[in-house]
Amino acid sequence: MRRLRRMAEEQPGLRARAAALLRRLALLLLLLAGAGGQPAWAVPGEGDITVQGRYAFDPGGQASVEAVAGGALPLQRLDRHRAFALGTGALWMRFELPVLDPAQRWYLLLSGSPFIDRASLFTADAGGRWREQRAGDHLPVAQWAHPHDSPLFSVPAGSGGTVWLRLQNQPAPASPFLRLVSEDGVQAQRQWTHLLVGGYLGFGLLVFVVGLMHARLYRDRAFHAYCAYVACMLLFQLAFTGLGGLFLWRTSAAFNDAAPALFMLPMIAAGIWFVREATALQRHHRGVDRATCAFVLFGLVLAGVYPWARGHGAYPLLNAYGLVSVVLSITLCAWTWRRGERYSGWLLLGFLPVHLAYPFPALRAAGLLPDSWATEYAVLIGSALEIPLLLWILHCRAKDFSETRVRLRALDSTDPLTGLAIPPVLQLRLRDALRRAHATGQRCAVLLVEVANHADIVARAGREAGDRALVVAASRLTAVVRELDTVCRIADHRFAILTEGSQPSERRRLLAQHVVARGLEPVPRLPRDLSLRLRVVTASAPDGSIELTGDGTADEQHLMQRLNRRLDRMLLDPRLVVHHLEPRDAAASVRQPVAAG
Incomplete structure (x- = not known):
């Protein structure tokens, strides 16, 4: 803490900016703390119906809806939100819908599109036959019953009735979070999502362009690594929130299924590369620098083989790689700061918003947290704070180094005493x-x-x-x-x-x-x-x-x-x-x- 205090005293205005950072982090925590409740766009009468259902597990994943509805699988009460490690099996959930207002169209919205391979909703028609609506990452979004950023199914209004939801997901646990929403609620949710993610992407692209301009201006490799990190972060958020599958690769099921991991691994690798460049790691310890480069290269290689190795242990390796990257970035920043790199301490604070937000999707991927607004948007909010903070820190660092280089070059063409030309x-x-x-x-x-x-x-x-x-x-x-x-x-x-x-x-x-x-x-x-x-x-x-x-x-x-x-x-x-x-x-x-x- 004494070193941080000295750093703040050395640079005017940094203490005030650090205080502003802490206030923003506190706001982030408040947002995430309230994220598990009712979303901001919810309409009265709508809400979460997950715990109102009963569930059954199909180990082989071959049971039909007629067999399950006929009692082939024993049903259990779902008393809380929980995750299910399905493997090759399937999860069946039965919901008794209330009488719905026939003046509205009604839908069931299933959150967590990156963690759902197959989702099917079965509703009975007038003749008693079951009608299936399909969605999930293993089906192109263009072929979903209702193309959306996450699986969306229509339900009949009027007298209510029984519906069956079938989920499959491998290797990540399935954590159903089902909401009953009206058409107005779907539209409001869509508008809020597009506003939030669209604003984030626009801001991120602006920061990316500014980073490229700084790279051209200062000729500092740290800015190139920063721009690579920002670009991968934006692509990862597109895939993780489901908007990439909805707008960019809506006809490719395979890419939509692998996109979150394919963008997450290069993002982590670019982030560690950025830490290496910004902390000047290569001049502190050659062995640590080589190990860091090997860690970056491993992430890129894993991204290349991940689509074919998901069922052979690649998914736990993906989660471990993300966890180790957080520990590694904190360690490198703290270590180089202790060795005299003044800006490494500020980089540690700059990464803090994402480090605080990362546990939400990580715990969801491990099955310890259910799907929620927090698990989907925590990293997005954290990176919205992190990206401009890192750019500002890089700008201050490059400006100091540039002024030093300018002064050294000026000694060749100016008089040392008066500063005039020679x-x-x-x-x-x-x-x-x-x-x-x-x-x-x-x-x-x-x-x-x-x-x-x-x-x-x-x-x-x-x-x-x-x-x-x-x-x-x-x-x-x-x-x-x-x-x-x-x-x-x-x-x-x-x-x-x-x-x-x-x-x-x-x-x-x-x-x-x-x-x-x-x-x-x-x-x-x-x-x-x-x-x-x-x-x-x-x-x-x-x-x-x-x-x-x-x-x-x-x-x-x-x-x-x-x-x-x-x-x-x-x-x-x-x-x-x-x-x-x-x-x-x-x-x-x-x-x-x-x-x-």
Whole structure:
């Protein structure tokens, strides 16, 4: 906790954001705590009828509805929601429906589409024959009696009657959660589901695109792993909520049956890969890094063989892989944080919403929790909180690293003391400016500025004051020019200014006067009688004071030597403050035509 407190103090605003995260997690827990009750879209008179039924188990799965209705299987009372490990058998449930309002169409809604292979509802017609309605993952959604995100069956209104529900599911336990709903209730449930999942998918796609932009901007592999994790999470939610089977692969029963596992395994693998990249695991321990890569590769291989290995132990392996991934991600984040990775602690908090939500579907898959709104939407809500939090943490991490790299690269092109450009940069820009001046007549000017009393400042106030005076001089010179102009420190206490672009012929003269005036302003932390006594010499092109050759170029080194010699002579006479170089010969100021090619 002390380390977390220090992390929050090091970065302004993180403590407030962490508090906001905890509030959202508390809201998530409240939502999940109330999820087992009546859904928000429920209409009065509708609700859960699961525990009102009686059930029987058919070990061979071959009994017909006529045999079961005739008493071939002993019925038992279902006193609570529970899971049934069916294996190759079938579960039969009998419900006595009440008298239903004939003004409405009525349906039985069976939750938990990822955990139901086959579901059939049998209702008696007017002649006493049993009519079957089929649904489940082993049947294309397009062929369901009523295509929906989970199995939906119509029931006759009027006098009520007996209905039989047959369920098959392997290898996951079957946990029936049956609701009696009207047509208005089905429509309301459909609208709420589409609103919730559609909003989540739209938000997730937006975050995915932003993540790709950050990957392009920062060139950080952690963003690529993050985008892979987000994409797999969105596909997993499509499959797990049943909307993928309803809208995307509605004609493929095999893919609809395997889709939750096929997307869950790459999602877990991408999440662990993301943890590896974001925590810089490879620089902490080579063996741990290789083991983590092997764990990621195992998940991808398992996803490839899962559709053919479901009946040969792959399902328990799938659940174990998901559980181990939670423990592994927490361990890696905590371990690297203890070893000095500052952002690993924040990643641990960022994953917390999904880690808290994961037990709901995991316990449902193990048969310890019944189907409910919580088991279906817990991970969706958790990931809706997790995905933007992880992106924000990655952004802060990449920004810090990027600023460090920018500062390191800037050392090659800037003066360490003043932050101004170095002489090679000035030389290149001056050469280009002179060529443009010859080709287009666009005026440019060069000003050399000397802090004439720098030695006096050092003698009276010390070397530190002298360095401060140079920094202040650089700041003031930068303030009097435009953004496109260049200010450079070319010697210990000598600066150069290159101005170009559209400007009047007298601008260099006015600029020189302005530079001298800014130097006379008081300097912070220096005696009040000490100011910057600046001396300036100027030259411009193409009016002739900078001599251009016939091809439009100039000898930059000769030009700078000429300006430096003139400035050195000015320093011998304290009365001279500004000098403007003029054309040596009128003929020298005439521009030559540009040669073709």
